[in-house]
Amino acid sequence: MTKKLLTMASTLALVAGAAFADDKPKIGAAVYGLNAEFMQIWAQALQNHPAVKQGLVDVTVFDGKYDALTQQDQFETMITQGFDAIIFVPIDIEAGAAAVDAAAAANIPVFGSNTRVNSDKLAAYVGSDDVQSGYMEAKYVLDKIGCKGNVVIIEGPVGQSAQIQRLEGNKKALAECPDVKVLEDQTANWSRAEAQTLMENWLTAHPGEINGIIGQNDEMALGAIEAVKAAGLDPKSFAIAGIDGVTDALHAVKDGNMASILQDGAAQAQGALDLAIAAVLPDYKPMSEIWTAYPDMPWADGKAKEYSVPWTPVTADNVDALLAARQ
Amino acid sequence: MERNEQTTAGPRLTAGAIAQKYGILIALALACVTLTFISENFLTTRNILNVLRQTSINGVLAIGMTFVILTRGIDLSVGSLVALTGVVASSFATTATTGFIPGAPWPALLAIAIGLVVGMACGGVSGTIVARFRVPAFVATLGMLSAARGLTLLYSGGRPIPALSEGFRWIGTGSLFGVPVPIFVLLGTFAVAHFVLTQTRFGRHVYAVGGNPHAAKVSGLPVNGIRFAVYVISGGLAGLAGIILAARTGSALPQAGIAYELDAIAAVVIGGTSLAGGIGRVSGTLIGALLIGVMNNGLDLLGVESYYQQVIKGVLIVAAVMMDRSKNKQD
Incomplete structure (x- = not known):
């Protein structure tokens, strides 16, 4: 009994000591x-x-x-x-x-x-600097399509600072390619599933017209890749880019399906x-x-x-x- | 339901009655005809297959939700269950996890079965809490919504589960006779659910429990067992939806499925099932889900901002319930 009490007391003292000494x-x-x-x-x-x-x-x-x-x-x-x-x-x-x-x-x-x-x-x-990443990814897409043709932009949730700044960067790069037309421009709220649906519908609305896909993050670019595949097309025949460098996107870069810009x-x-x-x-x-x-x-x-x-x-x-x- | 058919049959089949009985089907037809005229790409085989495939996940969830709502219940947890079953099933379906045969992934069917069992088990927990412990369905499934999302994040560590095996992905991306597999899953689920609700004793019991729980109990129906079963069905179908979603996106995301329960409830309500229970059918739910899918697709084709889609969906839900009310008053 005494021993038990002593143990308890010393444990308490230790705990208290740790709290104060730390x-x-x-x-x-x-x-x-x-x-x-x-x-x-x-x-x-x-x-x-x-x-x-x-x-x-x-x-x-x-x-x-x-x-x-x-x-x-x-x-x-x-x-x-x-x-x-x-x-x-x-x-x-x-x-x-x-x-x-x-x-x-x-x-x-x-x-x-x-x-x-x-x-x-x-x-x-x-x-x-998100403006910079928006510029870099759009620049990659535009370079790959030779500064001509049609692109779509899949945006983040409208009003979030990353969406605003990445769009500013996207537009800065697009201004350097006046011949490129932005066919569609809409939000998929950073979501892969939403971007997939959006892209499926865009591929239907503009059959054979889309050359580049600018996803403001990797998740949405990955959703677009799945839509492209589902339509029986080859992602490698599009210029697709995203931002962040999430693991799935790294795999997609390795497969040659997209470009990504790593945010460290x-x-x-x-x-x-x-x-x-x-x-x-x-x-x-x-x-x-x-x-x-x-x-x-x-x-x-x-x-x-x-x-x-x-x-x-x-x-x-x-x-x-x-x-x-x-x- | 039976009552409606009686009152609108025979000589009383006026234009107004037709509009009320087939309102949702007419709305779907109108939407399709309008879109065909204003968008040249709407009525193409590929686009119709797209709409059906995009509807498959919400459709499967909404069919499960119909069972629950028919018994006067509600299942708010299905969105979280989509994420939980998706990550659990996928963790057995990556090319990295090896199964019985060294070097080979788990058989896709086993991963799918595990996902379904997890969904049914969670549904079973909700069902037990509702049926046995008399906790309101709203509260019980609200708890499950939170708990299942937490379990999803714990299980996955908040990270996606990538690199799913080809066999597993087939259920989301494969095709049979040129038709995507998720569409077969949706139609198959519909066919089974329709058969169960219209042709089996269990189906009749579901309507009886929702129509008048007291009378059902007095006439000796296993009310608790039926209440329990509908949540197991809803959970299992949430598992099926979670598997399709993961297979479709190629990676199970722990933050998937947020607010999916709301779209499922919307499809059920637009499809004419009464939140007061006992009235409704799964064919209405399917049409409700298709209407939502056609609308989202059409507005995307026309380049309408997604924010309008939400507004229009809101108007539809309220309009559908208002129509339902006037219909019931007429009875």
Whole structure:
């Protein structure tokens, strides 16, 4: 009995001790939602960051469940629990601003990653320029069809920042090819199944007329490929491009059916984490290998406001390495 | 249903009565004729096959939903079950997972069977909660909607399951005599469901339980068993739809099927089945699903923005229920 009590007491003391002695910086990551592959890769990259693996900091990821209010509540939680820094991937460019304000008022630095938020209180932002990727994918399609013929654009949900910026990039490239006609231009809400239906109907509406397919993400480009196959046509006879570099798209690039532009979510996550740690630990040197992998994105002592992670076109040359990294 | 046929038969078969009885069929015919005139590509073999194939998933879900709604129930979980059964079945159908024979994938039929069983099991859980524990169907299946989506994400780790075997993909992309397989699946499901509802004792019991549960109980029908069974049917058909979807897109996506339950309910309601139970038929549901499919297809062919499609679908649903109400009042 006495022994049992002693064990209990010492266990309690240990637990209490752990709670008090743990003065490791606590960093919270509030992401818009974890249901899709891209954010899974992003979140996994945080846990794989050397500083986390060596136990330098504690990282907690909060799933925003695609709801602005949920994210706001999670900010409140992090503020009351005394987190030292926050990494923020907002669902909505406007609605996230109030959450950033609240954290800034509590003197907790907030670092944006992947998706922008309309706030001047962000300590820094690590992301990739969607206008550029929109330009790159459209340019690939237009080059492949020789700057003439007809294309269709499958857009993301109208009004989302990635849709707006990728469309701007698409149009920039299209302006360089005035002979190319955009036959159709509609949203499939980032969804493979929706894009498949849309493309099936477009192939019916414009038989033999479509030369290029610009999908604003990989999922929708993959849906278009399935529609092309279902119509008994060869995807290789079309110019098809998408953005993000999800695993299925890497396989499709390998098969020669499409082009994709890799958005390095892992680098966006690890870059933001390095910045967050540097804000908390004054002598910290960045530990992620991304800073050597991307010489175009200098660390700048962690003092810059904007870090732009370069896009990587997925080609037959690098696709095997990229696929291997996904295992 | 039987009542309607009696009141509209014989000399009382006026134009108004015809419009009410065949309203949905007339609407479908009108939509097809109009589209044929304004889009040269509508009435082509390939496009008709496209519409049917695009309708197959919603059609299969809606047929299952008809059974549930006939008993005064509702199944909100089918969209999530599409995703869950899709990822579970697909995990046994990738070219990487090996089955009994080393180096060869699992036989596609086994993967399909696993998907169907998972769907039926989830339907069985909902059915038990509704029939045995008297939880309202709305609440029980709302719970299943959330739980099944969570299980889908847990099972798949939030990532798609790619590289499905050729055999498995055949059910979504293959053809027989030039007609895509999903269309056969839809028509086969319809034929079986129609037979069960009109020619079997179980079918009559489904109508009886929905028409007057108290009377059904008093006359000794196994009311609980029938309530349980309709959710198993709906879950199993959700599994079938999930398998078709994964096979069609070539990859099982954990975020697939979101809000599919709403389109399925819409098809049932447009097809004239009463949410009050006991009245309706599966042929109406099929026509309702086809009307939604034709509309989406036609508006795409005409280059109409997808947002209009949602508005038009909303108007259709309400119009169908209003017609249903005036019909019942007449009785």
